[in-house]
Each structure stands twice: as structure tokens, then as C-alpha cells.
Amino acid sequence: MDETLYIWSAILGVTAATFIARSSVLLLGERLQLPPTVESALRYAPACALAAIVANDLLFTAGALDLSLHNPRWLAGGVAIIIFAATRSTIGVIVGGMVAFWLLRAWFSG
Amino acid sequence: MREMLPFGPGVFAWGLVTGVAMVKSGLSIVESLGLSLLAYAGSAQLAALPLMAVFAPLWLVTLAAIIVNLRFVVYAALLRSHLGHLSANTRLWLGYFTGDVMFARYSALLAEEPDYPHRVAYFAGGATANWIIWQVSSIIGIFAAGAIPTSWGLELAGTLALLALLIPLCRHRPAQGGVAVAVIVAVIAHDLPLRLGLLAATLAGMTAAIALERRLRSPAT
Numbered sequence: 026m027d028e029t030l031y032i033w034s035a036i037l038g039v040t041a042a043t044f045i046a047r048s049s050v051l052l053l054g055e056r057l058q059l060p061p062t063v064e065s066a067l068r069y070a071p072a073c074a075l076a077a078i079v080a081n082d083l084l085f086t087a088g089a090l091d092l093s094l095h096n097p098r099w100l101a102g103g104v105a106i107i108i109f110a111a112t113r114s115t116i117g118v119i120v121g122g123m124v125a126f127w128l129l130r131a132w133f134s135g
Numbered sequence: 136m137r138e139m140l141p142f143g144p145g146v147f148a149w150g151l152v153t154g155v156a157m158v159k160s161g162l163s164i165v166e167s168l169g170l171s172l173l174a175y176a177g178s179a180q181l182a183a184l185p186l187m188a189v190f191a192p193l194w195l196v197t198l199a200a201i202i203v204n205l206r207f208v209v210y211a212a213l214l215r216s217h218l219g220h221l222s223a224n225t226r227l228w229l230g231y232f233t234g235d236v237m238f239a240r241y242s243a244l245l246a247e248e249p250d251y252p253h254r255v256a257y258f259a260g261g262a263t264a265n266w267i268i269w270q271v272s273s274i275i276g277i278f279a280a281g282a283i284p285t286s287w288g289l290e291l292a293g294t295l296a297l298l299a300l301l302i303p304l305c306r307h308r309p310a311q312g313g314v315a316v317a318v319i320v321a322v323i324a325h326d327l328p329l330r331l332g333l334l335a336a337t338l339a340g341m342t343a344a345i346a347l348e349r350r351l352r353s354p355a356t
Contacts, residue, residue: 037173043200
């Protein structure tokens with residue numbers, strides 16, 4: 026498939042996903058009653074999906090698992106978690122994590 | 136709308152990061168603008184990027200976006216009794232504009248004043264403010280990204296933004312267990328074709344979380 030066509034199809038797919046996830050329950054209203062197991066499953070799904078995505082981004086270097094000091098990304102992720110625990114600040118996580126990443130990369134690349 | 140102001144910087148930073156991350160993962164400026172203006176979903180946009188970068192199948196990209204957005208199904212289930220009297224069209228758009236922050240503020244308001252007369256206006260105003268802040272910051276990020284060297288590794292900021300969203304979801308034991316299982320499966324299943332490892336990890340994590348929730352609850356009942 027042509028690259029541009031692929032990307033625009035994906036953009037429309039993500040747009041549809043926004044509507045499906047956010048509006049479907051509001052539209053169905055009281056007619057839809059979710060069984061408790063389904064409701065639990067829905068509650069945990071985003072955390073699990075995010076964890077899998079973040080793990081893929083942080084723990085792998087060029088397609089291979091890399092938990093060494095030469096992979097600054099997972100170490101920066103650890104620093105970011107500590108920053109969040111201490112400050113509860115989203116901006117702190119992003120800024121602090123990036124600064125940690127730059128420092129770690131500078132230390133261990135030389 | 137004034138209620139949203141304390142959250143402005145957070146939303147702004149997030150939008151900025153998402154804008155930069157989109158361009159840094161290889162989307163053109165027009166494509167990034169399209170994704171931001173149409174999808175309006177920071178976490179789903181960021182989740183879709185690594186999949187789009189490897190040309191994962193469209194159904195998987197869409198499914199990943201739906202799964203990351205599933206938290207809004209839970210939000211909406213709680214909101215619907217308050218907004219149920221509105222027309223289907225209004226509900227469709229209110230749903231689309233529901234952000235995380237917006238929902239948190241709205242439920243806090245309803246907890247204090249369940250019969251607040253201007254609740255629809257409050258919701259619409261907050262959602263509009265959220266949308267404007269988000270789009271402006273994303274667009275700044277999209278145009279600023281070209282000036283930032285790739286060697287800065289700024290796409291990591293997108294991952295960190297997802298991490299900042301993930302951590303507060305792990306307040307309870309079952310979620311922690313589910314996340315741990317999801318990470319382990321994601322590592323083991325990393326080499327599955329089409330990025331199907333993400334799906335496997337999500338399902339395994341959900342199953343583990345539900346099992347753990349049952350076990351924690353059963354001694355009490």
C-alpha cells in the first residue's frame with residue numbers, strides 16, 4: 026500500500042477509535058449495562074496497553090532487550106517514575122526524564 | 136472554562152510533546168496536523184506512532200487506539216446518567232471532547248453539587264478550553280519539531296508522557312499486577328510479527344489483573 030494512503034487510513038482509524046471509545050457509552054445511555062467482569066476488564070485495559078507500549082520503547086535497543094547501562098532510556102524511565110512518586114507532576118516526569126536521559130547518555134557513551 | 140486554567144500547563148506540555156513526537160516519528164507536518172485535529176487523543180496518538188512507523192496492519196493500529204482510549208468507556212459510563220437527557224448528537228460530541236482532566240474536574244463538581252444546574256455548560260466550556268489548549272500546543276510542537284535536531288532524542292518525551300499517564304492508573308494492587316504481567320509478556324512476545332506482542336501483553340495483563348482482583352476480594356465475601 027502507498028505510504029501516504031496508509032498513514033491517512035491510520036489517522037482515520039485512530040479518529041474512529043476516539044469516537045468509539047468516548048461516545049458509544051454516552052450514546053447507548055442506560056440501555057447498556059456492563060457485567061462487572063467486563064467493567065473490570067475495561068478498567069485495567071488502558072494501564073496494561075500503556076505498560077506494553079512503554080516497555081517496548083524503553084527496554085529495547087535496535088530490536089533486542091537491553092537492560093545495560095548503555096541503554097539510557099530505561100534508566101531515564103526509572104528516574105521519571107521516582108520523580109512522579111515524589112512530585113505527582115506530569116511535567117516533572119517529562120522534563121526530569123528527558124534531563125536524566127541526556128545526562129545518562131553523556132555519561133555512558135564516553 | 137476558568138476551572139480548566141490550573142490544568143492548562145499540563146495539557147499544554149502534553150500537547151507540545153505529542154506534536155514533536157509525531158513529526159519525529161516520521162509523519163509529515165500535514166499528516167501530524169491531521170492526526171492532532173481529527174483524532175484529538177494524546178495517548179492514542181502516541182500509542183499509534185510506533186505501530187505506524189513499522190506499517191503495522193491498520194486494524195491493529197485502530198485496535199491499539201481503542202484499547203488505550205478504553206478508560207473513557209469507564210468515564211462515560213459514570214457520566215451518562217447526568218447527560219442522558221441530551222440529544223444523541225450532543226452526546227456524540229460531548230463524548231469526543233472528553234479529556235482525562237475534564238472528566239476528573241467534572242466528577243469532582245458532581246460529587247459536591249449533584250444537581251448543579253449549569254452542568255452541561257460547565258462541561259462544554261471546560262471541554263472547549265481543553266481542546267483549544269491541546270490543539271495550540273500540538274501545532275506549536277509540530278512546527279517546532281523541525282528546528283529540533285533528531286539527536287536530542289525528543290521522541291522519548293512521548294514515551295515519558297505515556298508513563299506519566301500510566302503511573303496514576305497503578306494505584307491499586309490488581310492494576311500493578313496486571314501491568315507487571317503486561318511488561319513481562321511484552322518483553323517475551325516482542326518478536327511476534329505485526330507488533331502482535333502488544334495485544335498479547337495487554338490481554339495477559341488484563342486477565343492477571345482481573346484474577347488478582349477476584350482473589351483479593353474473595354476472603355472478604
